[in-house]
Amino acid sequence: MLAAGAAAVPAAMLYKYFSALDADRGEAAVVPTRNPGPSAGYFPNVRLRTHEDEEVLFYDDLIRGRIVTINFMSCRADVVYPVTANLAKCQRLLGGRVGRDIFMYSITMDPEHDTPERLRGFAEKHGVAPGWKFLTGAPSNLKLLRDHLFARRESPGACVVQGASHRMCCSVGLVRYGNEALARWASFPARIAPESIVARFSWVGLDRPTVARTT
Amino acid sequence: MASRRSILKLGALTGGSYLVNAGSVRGQLCAPDGIPPDLIVRPSPVTTPFVVPLPIPPVAVPMDESALDPPPDPSKHQRYEEFPPVRFYEIHERQFLHTYHPEMPPAVTWGYNGITPGPTYHARWGEPVFVRMYNDLPADHVGFGIPSTTTHLHNHHTASESDGFPLDFIDPGEFHDHHYALFPAGFDDREKLTTLWYHDHRMDFTAPNVYAGLTGFFLIFDEEDSGDENDPNPIAWRLPSGDYDVPLMLHDVLFDQEGQAVFDIFNTDGILGDKWTVNRVIQPYFEVEPRKYRFRIQNGGPSRFYELFLSTGQPFVVISNDGNILPAPVEAQSLKMSVAQRHDVIIDFSRYRPGDQIVLENRLEQLNGRGPTGRILDEGAGIMRFDVVDLRGPDNSRVPEVLRALPPVDLTEVVKERTWAFDYDGGLWTVNGKPADMRVIDAEVKQGTAEIWTLRNEGSDWSHPIHIHFEEFQILEFNRRPIAPGDVRFSRKDVVTLGPFDEVKLFMRFRDFFGRYIMHCHNVVHEDHAMMIRWDIVPA
Numbered sequence: 001m002l003a004a005g006a007a008a009v010p011a012a013m014l015y016k017y018f019s020a021l022d023a024d025r026g027e028a029a030v031v032p033t034r035n036p037g038p039s040a041g042y043f044p045n046v047r048l049r050t051h052e053d054e055e056v057l058f059y060d061d062l063i064r065g066r067i068v069t070i071n072f073m074s075c076r077a078d079v080v081y082p083v084t085a086n087l088a089k090c091q092r093l094l095g096g097r098v099g100r101d102i103f104m105y106s107i108t109m110d111p112e113h114d115t116p117e118r119l120r121g122f123a124e125k126h127g128v129a130p131g132w133k134f135l136t137g138a139p140s141n142l143k144l145l146r147d148h149l150f151a152r153r154e155s156p157g158a159c160v161v162q163g164a165s166h167r168m169c170c171s172v173g174l175v176r177y178g179n180e181a182l183a184r185w186a187s188f189p190a191r192i193a194p195e196s197i198v199a200r201f202s203w204v205g206l207d208r209p210t211v212a213r214t215t
Numbered sequence: 216m217a218s219r220r221s222i223l224k225l226g227a228l229t230g231g232s233y234l235v236n237a238g239s240v241r242g243q244l245c246a247p248d249g250i251p252p253d254l255i256v257r258p259s260p261v262t263t264p265f266v267v268p269l270p271i272p273p274v275a276v277p278m279d280e281s282a283l284d285p286p287p288d289p290s291k292h293q294r295y296e297e298f299p300p301v302r303f304y305e306i307h308e309r310q311f312l313h314t315y316h317p318e319m320p321p322a323v324t325w326g327y328n329g330i331t332p333g334p335t336y337h338a339r340w341g342e343p344v345f346v347r348m349y350n351d352l353p354a355d356h357v358g359f360g361i362p363s364t365t366t367h368l369h370n371h372h373t374a375s376e377s378d379g380f381p382l383d384f385i386d387p388g389e390f391h392d393h394h395y396a397l398f399p400a401g402f403d404d405r406e407k408l409t410t411l412w413y414h415d416h417r418m419d420f421t422a423p424n425v426y427a428g429l430t431g432f433f434l435i436f437d438e439e440d441s442g443d444e445n446d447p448n449p450i451a452w453r454l455p456s457g458d459y460d461v462p463l464m465l466h467d468v469l470f471d472q473e474g475q476a477v478f479d480i481f482n483t484d485g486i487l488g489d490k491w492t493v494n495r496v497i498q499p500y501f502e503v504e505p506r507k508y509r510f511r512i513q514n515g516g517p518s519r520f521y522e523l524f525l526s527t528g529q530p531f532v533v534i535s536n537d538g539n540i541l542p543a544p545v546e547a548q549s550l551k552m553s554v555a556q557r558h559d560v561i562i563d564f565s566r567y568r569p570g571d572q573i574v575l576e577n578r579l580e581q582l583n584g585r586g587p588t589g590r591i592l593d594e595g596a597g598i599m600r601f602d603v604v605d606l607r608g609p610d611n612s613r614v615p616e617v618l619r620a621l622p623p624v625d626l627t628e629v630v631k632e633r634t635w636a637f638d639y640d641g642g643l644w645t646v647n648g649k650p651a652d653m654r655v656i657d658a659e660v661k662q663g664t665a666e667i668w669t670l671r672n673e674g675s676d677w678s679h680p681i682h683i684h685f686e687e688f689q690i691l692e693f694n695r696r697p698i699a700p701g702d703v704r705f706s707r708k709d710v711v712t713l714g715p716f717d718e719v720k721l722f723m724r725f726r727d728f729f730g731r732y733i734m735h736c737h738n739v740v741h742e743d744h745a746m747m748i749r750w751d752i753v754p755a
Binding site for chain 2: 038042081148149150151152170171172173174176181182183184185186187188189190191192193195196200203204
């Protein structure tokens with residue numbers, strides 16, 4: 001889908017993209033969104049709980065109209081495949097803009113272990129500032145998010161805390177970034193230099209003439 | 216839609232065991248649940264095959280240098296004064312509506328000068344070219360792709376600043392100047408290329424930008440490969456030329472029910488389409504006379520591997536590999552083409568009669584973006600059809616028995632050996648365990664030296680077509696065996712296909728320019744998900 005704002009093609013193509021998967025929601029409870037943006041179809045509007053123990057709707061409250069980063073993680077996987085410390089450096093580089101111009105979300109793949117309380121402790125340990133939320137929720141809701149964002153599950157027995165098989169902590173090295181209002185999405189490796197990460201956000205509209213300037 | 220039925224049938228029979236038995240736990244990927252292949256869940260609208268005539272991209276028209284405003288700045292280029300351009304072009308990347316098939320509405324598309332494939336450059340060795348590339352894409356674009364571009368001429372011997380380095384991008388309203396010096400590597404005529412293509416190379420967004428339409432051909436001629444089958448010059452090869460020299464750009468595309476190309480930006484395995492397009496129309500037909508033709512076949516990706524056959528069983532006469540003319544023509548029953556690979560082939564239709572129809576088929580099974588299964592399907596998918604019509608004139612073209620010798624491999628030039636392992640880690644496609652960071656120099660090579668690079672695929676379940684910018688390489692060993700003369704890989708190349716656990720040893724030279732270059736997987740979805748390194752040429 002390539003949609004120009006004013007062209008004949010509606011920006012809703014991406015919204016429709018995952019409609020065929022509606023039957024695969026399983027137990028997940030998707031709340032109809034009030035106002036779908038151009039990439040709403042990628043982001044199931046499921047209820048999640050933040051590390052600050054708030055209840056949020058994933059799409060409506062966290063994604064719509066925003067520039068965001070999204071990564072799948074778990075407190076235990078972060079021991080063997082650490083990414084959070086590097087993302088925390090990125091947050092510090094971005095200063096007070098996180099929570100205002102850009103939002104960061106880390107979604108656990110290990111909800112049995114990663115309760116809101118544990119996630120809060122984990123966030124505090126990493127010096128996480130407001131604007132970055134760690135998210136957990138019903139396993140069925142989390143699974144639906146993983147499916148839509150192509151996060152691989154750990155294969156049985158492979159994603160363990162100790163041992164060399166940590167490499168199969170699937171998808172924990174990958175961070176999605178993008179701008180929902182532009183349906184512009186890409187990925188960066190979680191552990192590259194923070195400067196290389198932060199430079200990317202202008203590509204999806206953070207302070208960038210790519211968006212504001214007319215040709 | 217026979218191809219889809221075949222895939223479904225084979226998927227039901229073998230799909231499960233294919234994944235389960237794929238090898239070690241380490242080599243396995245566990246796909247997200249609930250994500251069946253797009254082309255089965257959301258097939259494109261049905262279209263009638265072979266009703267659209269094959270479009271041929273127009274030849275790019277040079278302009279007067281004085282019309283360039285501002286004028287070229289030689290100080291921005293290596294060796295500009297030494298190789299002053301004699302042909303100047305201004306190209307504009309634009310968004311436009313494109314008709315892939317008359318039974319579907321026009322689709323929003325990106326292309327060079329508002330067409331896809333873009334205009335075909337006709338260049339000559341020894342006649343340098345200057346291209347000013349403007350980004351006129353819509354700044355407020357909504358959807359896949361980014362209106363921010365950098366253009367790579369794959370795989371011309373180009374100075375770094377003109378090579379389309381992934382971070383050398385321009386935004387809407389900006390331009391970038393490319394200087395193509397048009398001399399072969401090391402000033403060795405045996406290093407000349409003939410068929411090249413140009414395409415977008417934007418960091419993180421190469422796959423969607425290429426899929427959106429930013430591709431085109433760049434052909435280079437010389438006295439031998441002169442583009443004139445009636446050339447009186449005694450050294451001219453007189454290969455089929457003019458209307459009988461036809462570029463074919465292959466892309467597989469998936470469409471929604473409104474006829475718009477769709478692209479799942481979150482799929483990190485690779486993107487498959489269920490519509491076979493040639494020069495960006497779906498399953499065209501092409502009228503051919505009963506005579507010889509030269510086809511320049513390019514796999515434009517993003518993630519599809521082909522094995523092409525002619526429905527009549529006629530072999531192809533292969534004359535080039537990755538744009539490099541072979542030492543001698545090679546007869547081949549099929550063409551294996553991973554992403555970005557290209558072959559020039561001669562097909563002689565003189566054995567057919569007017570009214571005969573020959574279908575170009577893909578018979579390689581591929582169920583996901585990670586790579587082909589390796590299985591050859593009984594029932595091929597029709598890519599395009601050749602319809603034989605009356606001969607309009609004499610066929611004066613020839614296919615010489617001897618073409619272009621390989622430049623010698625001199626191992627005494629080798630100053631260093633490096634090994635690059637291609638793998639998967641934490642959701643990323645990695646090289647030597649690391650994801651791409653273009654600010655990091657992964658290797659420094661000394662100008663004027665040679666090296667041996669060993670490339671190894673650590674995966675049991677995926678394939679990687681690895682592309683190395685700058686100079687063509689030669690394969691010393693593939694899985695510890697040399698390539699024999701008569702194999703199409705007995706050639707210079709710039710893409711090498713690594714199937715599961717394959718290992719290849721390459722001879723590389725680094726001459727004439729300095730700066731930043733890259734090596735990456737040309738499954739452009741893998742490239743965008745970090746399977747890329749930066750290497751720099753530095754003074755010796």
